[in-house]
Amino acid sequence: MRPFTRAVHVPVPPLPNSRPISVPIYQASNFAFDDPDALAEALGAPDNGFVYTRYANPTVRALEDQLARLEGGVAAVCTASGTGAISGVLLATLRSGDHVLAQNCLYGGTYAMLNDLSARFGVEVTYLEGDDPAEVAAAVRPTTRLLYLETIANPVTKVVDLPAFLAAGKAAGLLTVVDNTFATPLLCRPIEHGADVVVHSATKYLGGHSDVTGGALVFADDARYRQVWHHVMELGATADPFAAWLTIRGVQTLPLRMRQHCANAAVLADRLAEHPAVASVRWPGRADHPDHGVARGHLSDFGGMLVFDLVGGREAGRALTKGVRLAKLAASLGGVETTLVHPASSTHRQMDADALLAAGIGEGTVRLSAGIEDVEDVWEDLDQALPL
Numbered sequence: 016m017r018p019f020t021r022a023v024h025v026p027v028p029p030l031p032n033s034r035p036i037s038v039p040i041y042q043a044s045n046f047a048f049d050d051p052d053a054l055a056e057a058l059g060a061p062d063n064g065f066v067y068t069r070y071a072n073p074t075v076r077a078l079e080d081q082l083a084r085l086e087g088g089v090a091a092v093c094t095a096s097g098t099g100a101i102s103g104v105l106l107a108t109l110r111s112g113d114h115v116l117a118q119n120c121l122y123g124g125t126y127a128m129l130n131d132l133s134a135r136f137g138v139e140v141t142y143l144e145g146d147d148p149a150e151v152a153a154a155v156r157p158t159t160r161l162l163y164l165e166t167i168a169n170p171v172t173k174v175v176d177l178p179a180f181l182a183a184g185k186a187a188g189l190l191t192v193v194d195n196t197f198a199t200p201l202l203c204r205p206i207e208h209g210a211d212v213v214v215h216s217a218t219k220y221l222g223g224h225s226d227v228t229g230g231a232l233v234f235a236d237d238a239r240y241r242q243v244w245h246h247v248m249e250l251g252a253t254a255d256p257f258a259a260w261l262t263i264r265g266v267q268t269l270p271l272r273m274r275q276h277c278a279n280a281a282v283l284a285d286r287l288a289e290h291p292a293v294a295s296v297r298w299p300g301r302a303d304h305p306d307h308g309v310a311r312g313h314l315s316d317f318g319g320m321l322v323f324d325l326v327g328g329r330e331a332g333r334a335l336t337k338g339v340r341l342a343k344l345a346a347s348l349g350g351v352e353t354t355l356v357h358p359a360s361s362t363h364r365q366m367d368a369d370a371l372l373a374a375g376i377g378e379g380t381v382r383l384s385a386g387i388e389d390v391e392d393v394w395e396d397l398d399q400a401l402p403l
């Protein structure tokens with residue numbers, strides 16, 4: 016089956032003579048058994064039946080199957096948030112003294128978590144520029160365990176040469192983990208390029224309607240799935256059935272939405288680039304994006320996230336976020352509605368000018384998440400809010 020079909024057709028638990036077309040919400044924390052041995056068995060593995068929702072739940076399992084099929088993995092573990100997925104995989108696989116390689120352009124929460132693991136548990140982290148896969152071999156030590164990448168990196172849309180970086184990670188014997196939140200399995204399936212584990216914040220495009228908080232881990236192999244499932248279950252980071260149900264609904268229309276997110280981002284990126292108030296635009300689909308050539312190699316489209324720098328700096332950035340009427344000033348992204356944020360004065364306000372610059376964020380940088388509205392309405396809104 017092709018991705019559009021995989022997204023729509025979700026396996027549902029059967030009834031005796033028929034089955035529901037949509038996945039029911041199994042809003043149960045506890046499941047009753049006739050046989051004590053069957054209960055004991057169900058506690059020991061994710062696929063021995065349903066005993067307790069923190070271990071496994073039929074609605075959550077339907078989402079896990081839907082996502083595993085879409086990403087081309089063997090199984091998935093859904094979590095209470097994207098952060099639950101990230102902490103789940105890091106805490107399940109790292110010990111103190113281990114060394115991690117991570118690209119330096121990363122979701123801020125991942126960066127904070129790696130730094131915390133480093134300060135409190137002695138996990139060492141080396142950050143890579145992400146421009147040359149040879150950086151992996153050059154940074155590897157005998158204690159290096161894990162390579163952590165993002166397909167399209169938050170916040171500035173950096174795209175590493177994923178197949179080459181994954182190959183370098185595998186050659187060094189590392190566990191390779193890729194956060195695929197911005198690209199989604201519609202634009203890239205990292206497991207096809209050699210990733211061991213794929214991370215998602217389902218809060219973003221998978222849910223897609225700004226109404227659910229969730230996350231997921233998708234695995235290339237069964238042993239890793241079982242190991243990480245055990246830790247996520249022990250951490251208590253498991254997904255709630257209602258959140259899983261909303262996410263299943265979201266994922267069924269993900270292919271259609273991603274088409275429109277990408278198409279809107281393409282139009283907005285080109286129009287912003289021509290506007291005199293805009294100094295530069297970064298969208299991986301534009302020929303002037305530093306990673307455009309690399310992105311063309313493994314992304315089937317270039318995503319709904321774009322970043323632009325205003326000539327007027329900090330004041331212009333703040334003024335734009337105040338001046339928009341249709342687009343929303345909001346920290347999160349990936350919903351059906353267009354949102355934007357001025358990182359220097361909000362999400363990244365704790366960083367000084369040097370740190371901002373190192374992260375590719377200027378005083379006048381704005382990050383925009385293109386929604387699925389009629390793009391002409393979004394452009395009219397941005398145009399009236401941009402300085403003349």
Ligand SMILES: Cc1ncc(COP(=O)(O)O)c(C=O)c1O
Pocket residue numbers: 096097098099122124165169194196197215216217218228229230347
């Ligand atoms: C790329 C990426 N990964 C992970 C997360 C964390 O997800 P959540 O907020 O669902 O915990 C985010 C949130 O912004 C993100 O942008």
